[in-house]
Amino acid sequence: MNNILSAKGIAKAFDDKVIFRGLDVDLSEGQTVALLGPSGIGKTTLMNILSGVMTPDEGRVTLCGEDITGKPGHISYMQQKDLLLPYYTVLYNVALPLIIKGESKKEALKKAGGYFEFFGLAGYEDKYPKELSGGMRQRAALLRTYIQSRKVVLLDEPFGALDAVTRRKMQKWYLGIAKELELSTVVITHDTDEALILADRIYIMGEGKELDVIELKDKPSDFELTEEFIKLKKQIVSYL
Ligand SMILES: Nc1ncnc2c1ncn2[C@@H]1O[C@H](COP(=O)(O)OP(=O)(O)OP(=O)(O)O)[C@@H](O)[C@H]1O
Numbered sequence: 001m002n003n004i005l006s007a008k009g010i011a012k013a014f015d016d017k018v019i020f021r022g023l024d025v026d027l028s029e030g031q032t033v034a035l036l037g038p039s040g041i042g043k044t045t046l047m048n049i050l051s052g053v054m055t056p057d058e059g060r061v062t063l064c065g066e067d068i069t070g071k072p073g074h075i076s077y078m079q080q081k082d083l084l085l086p087y088y089t090v091l092y093n094v095a096l097p098l099i100i101k102g103e104s105k106k107e108a109l110k111k112a113g114g115y116f117e118f119f120g121l122a123g124y125e126d127k128y129p130k131e132l133s134g135g136m137r138q139r140a141a142l143l144r145t146y147i148q149s150r151k152v153v154l155l156d157e158p159f160g161a162l163d164a165v166t167r168r169k170m171q172k173w174y175l176g177i178a179k180e181l182e183l184s185t186v187v188i189t190h191d192t193d194e195a196l197i198l199a200d201r202i203y204i205m206g207e208g209k210e211l212d213v214i215e216l217k218d219k220p221s222d223f224e225l226t227e228e229f230i231k232l233k234k235q236i237v238s239y240l
């Protein structure tokens with residue numbers, strides 16, 4: 001499989017505090033990769049670097065072989081607590097990145113509206129964010145992220161604010177759309193189950209500052225119920 005996004009030798013420190021160094025992350029086309037680790041370990045910092053909104057002290061990020069280190073705007077990025085703006089309709093919220101990019105308002109609203117059915121939001125175009133359920137708000141934020149670009153999507157704790165049942169539903173739903181839309185995704189989570197369910201590969205950021213890697217191939221549809229799942233969970237806990 002082809003690497004679509006690749007980070008090599010990434011280092012970052014804030015003042016004198018080294019967050020990480022020498023990190024490598026690879027994302028193949030159509031794959032989902034999870035970054036898993038405890039709070040404060042540097043997941044968002046690494047994601048900021050992958051997206052180009054932050055420049056690393058060392059290392060390079062390439063997208064389809066092209067250097068995008070420190071260059072934002074090439075990848076869709078849904079940041080942690082990516083809130084919808086309360087005073088705009090859901091449709092306008094979703095279309096906003098396109099309008100900011102310079103598309104005409106009419107075109108942007110039309111394009112955004114075209115995905116509402118697919119993202120489970122049909123009929124809610126003219127509602128305001130507060131009128132949506134948590135899961136719907138999250139789907140709207142994902143749609144807004146998705147329409148910025150179609151290649152690579154970075155998601156920072158996309159389902160963190162949801163209750164366990166809704167979260168599980170959203171994970172299943174995301175697996176479906178990621179496949180259908182052929183998305184390549186990097187997702188941050190501190191939920192081991194979520195990482196195991198969503199990812200083809202898990203990068204574990206632990207106190208050792210190095211990334212441990214778990215490859216997940218040919219997961220069965222009832223993966224969560226298998227002994228393999230429990231075994232991997234134990235392995236991950238030992239890394240953290
Ligand atoms: N802009 C910044 N300036 C200084 N320190 C920062 C900055 N951004 C992050 N840090 C520090 O870097 C460390 C890692 O932060 P980061 O936000 O990457 O963690 P995280 O793994 O995403 O945590 P969480 O799971 O809580 O979101 C923390 O100690 C944080 O205080």
Ligand SMILES: [Mg+2]
Pocket residue numbers: 043044045080156
């Ligand atoms: Mg974070």
